[in-house]
Each structure stands twice: as C-alpha cells, then as structure tokens.
Amino acid sequence: MAERMQFEYNVDGGNFTRAGFASSEIKKILKKLNVDIGIVKRTVVATYEGEVNIVAHAYSGTIYVDIDTERIRINLKDEGPGIPDIDQAMEEGYSTASSQVREMGFGAGMGLPNMKKNADEMHITSEVDKGTEVEIVMFLNNKE
Amino acid sequence: MKVKEIARLLDARIVCGQERADYSIDVAFASDLMSDVLTLKNDNVLLITGLANMQTIRTAEMSDIQCVVFARNKRVTPEMIDLAEDNDLVVLECRYSVFKTCGLLYEAGVEPIF
Numbered sequence: 001m002a003e004r005m006q007f008e009y010n011v012d013g014g015n016f017t018r019a020g021f022a023s024s025e026i027k028k029i030l031k032k033l034n035v036d037i038g039i040v041k042r043t044v045v046a047t048y049e050g051e052v053n054i055v056a057h058a059y060s061g062t063i064y065v066d067i068d069t070e071r072i073r074i075n076l077k078d079e080g081p082g083i084p085d086i087d088q089a090m091e092e093g094y095s096t097a098s099s100q101v102r103e104m105g106f107g108a109g110m111g112l113p114n115m116k117k118n119a120d121e122m123h124i125t126s127e128v129d130k131g132t133e134v135e136i137v138m139f140l141n142n143k144e
Numbered sequence: 145m146k147v148k149e150i151a152r153l154l155d156a157r158i159v160c161g162q163e164r165a166d167y168s169i170d171v172a173f174a175s176d177l178m179s180d181v182l183t184l185k186n187d188n189v190l191l192i193t194g195l196a197n198m199q200t201i202r203t204a205e206m207s208d209i210q211c212v213v214f215a216r217n218k219r220v221t222p223e224m225i226d227l228a229e230d231n232d233l234v235v236l237e238c239r240y241s242v243f244k245t246c247g248l249l250y251e252a253g254v255e256p257i258f
C-alpha cells in the first residue's frame with residue numbers, strides 16, 4: 001500500500017439522487033485498504049452526514065480525502081450560505097432544513113452531532129454567505 | 145430470524161437479493177427518518193420504513209444494514225434495486241403498514257434496539 005493516498009469528489013447542492021455517491025466510493029476504498037470495519041463505519045457515517053449537509057444546505061462542494069498509515073482525514077468544503085452560529089448548529093434537534101430535505105428523510109438536526117460522535121476529531125469553520133468547511137479525523141492505530 | 149422467514153411472515157416479496165435471504169437478523173428498527181437510522185451502532189439490523197427513495201438505500205449502505213422492508217406497498221424503483229444489488233442488500237416489499245409489520249416481527253421474537 002502507498003504511504004499516502006489522496007482523493008477528491010465533487011458534490012452538487014440540491015442533487016439528492018446522487019447524494020452519498022462520494023461516501024460510497026470512500027467506503028469501497030477503505031474496505032479495500034482493510035481498515036478496521038468499526039472505523040470504516042464511523043468514517044463513512046460521518047462523511048455521509050457531511051455529504052448530505054452539502055446537498056441539503058449548500059450550493060456545491062468538494063470532499064477531500066487524505067489517508068496515510070496513521071489516520072484518515074476528510075475535509076468537506078462547500079460554497080453556500082454558511083452557518084451563522086456553529087454552537088447552535090451543533091445542538092441536537094436544531095435544523096433549518098427545507099420541506100424538500102425533510103421529505104428525503106433528513107432534517108432532524110442530528111447530522112452534525114452524529115458526525116462529532118463518530119469522528120475522533122472534528123473541526124468546523126464557516127463564513128456566512130461564503131461557505132462551510134468541516135474536517136473529520138479518524139485515527140487508525142490507537143483504539144479507544 | 146432468517147430473512148426468508150421474515151418474508152414469509154410478512155407475506156412480503158423479495159425484490160432484491162433472493163439468493164442472500166438465508167442469513168439471520170437479530171434486531172429491527174422502524175423509521176422514516178434517515179437521520180435517526182444513521183445514529184444506530186448495532187450490526188445486523190433490519191430496517192422497516194415507509195420512505196422509499198435513493199437515500200433510504202444509501203443510508204442502509206452507510207450503516208451496514210443488510211435488509212430493508214418497505215411497508216405499505218411503497219414502490220422500489222429499478223434505480224434503487226441497482227444500488228441495493230451493488231451493496232448486497234436484501235429488499236422486501238410488503239403491503240402491511242409499518243405498525244402491523246413491526247407487530248408481527250415483535251411477536252415472532254425479533255428484538256428492538258432501544
């Protein structure tokens with residue numbers, strides 16, 4: 001296996017038919033690399049929550065994946081309305097999702113808290129009217 | 145309980161993964177809210193839902209759920225079946241309501257998560 005691998009995927013805002021495509025590709029890669037199945041699940045669930053957030057709340061985005069022997073780093077960066085109050089957005093149940101998003105089975109305000117639960121580390125930065133960046137880090141060697 | 149026994153109990157049609165209907169399910173969860181499904185930590189979960197769209201199948205994929213029951217005659221599209229097939233899911237279409245589906249499974253000994 002190469003020491004370090006990097007990939008990126010584009011995500012279209014509003015396109016719910018394709019939402020999950022990137023997370024699915026990432027899952028296949030992690031399984032091929034024989035990453036521990038528990039880590040794969042946590043990584044993929046967190047990434048999918050982030051991918052759905054780009055589709056649901058932003059205009060377009062890119063998911064950057066960076067894997068080395070120590071950790072998986074996934075950066076979800078979008079152009080969109082941004083998040084005015086990150087602490088509020090992190091609260092369970094807080095959601096501004098549209099009715100279209102709710103019809104797709106999302107919009108319960110559980111995505112960001114669930115990302116945090118699944119990730120070993122999570123960092124969010126956001127600028128209103130510009131976009132949001134969420135980074136999750138998963139450690140491959142030290143099990144909790 | 146084996147998936148094929150579940151299909152028989154629910155008088156459900158296996159629309160995808162017939163050849164995989166031999167494996168067993170421990171626990172079940174019913175929800176139309178994918179946000180909620182994504183918070184589950186269990187393995188080997190049966191999902192019962194009335195929400196039939198691509199994201200239902202995607203959510204099952206990401207959560208390592210191997211079997212989904214669509215209740216109340218919800219139609220599974222060919223696109224959903226393709227994606228389900230890619231992920232080795234078993235998909236059942238059932239005419240009973242979510243309530244009745246859950247009742248029958250509970251009575252038959254399938255365990256709840258919470």
Ligand SMILES: Nc1ncnc2c1ncn2[C@@H]1O[C@H](COP(=O)(O)OP(=O)(O)OP(=O)(O)O)[C@@H](O)[C@H]1O
Pocket residue numbers: 049053054056057058078080081082083089090094095096097105106107108109110111112113132179
């Ligand atoms: N990428 C983003 N761009 C802009 N706003 C966002 C973004 N991600 C999250 N938000 C804001 O934070 C809120 C909470 O996000 P969270 O993922 O927790 O819930 P949700 O997406 O509304 O519902 P769920 O994730 O349960 O389907 C969103 O409703 C939205 O207002």
Ligand SMILES: [Mg+2]
Pocket residue numbers: 049052053106107110111112
């Ligand atoms: Mg969300």
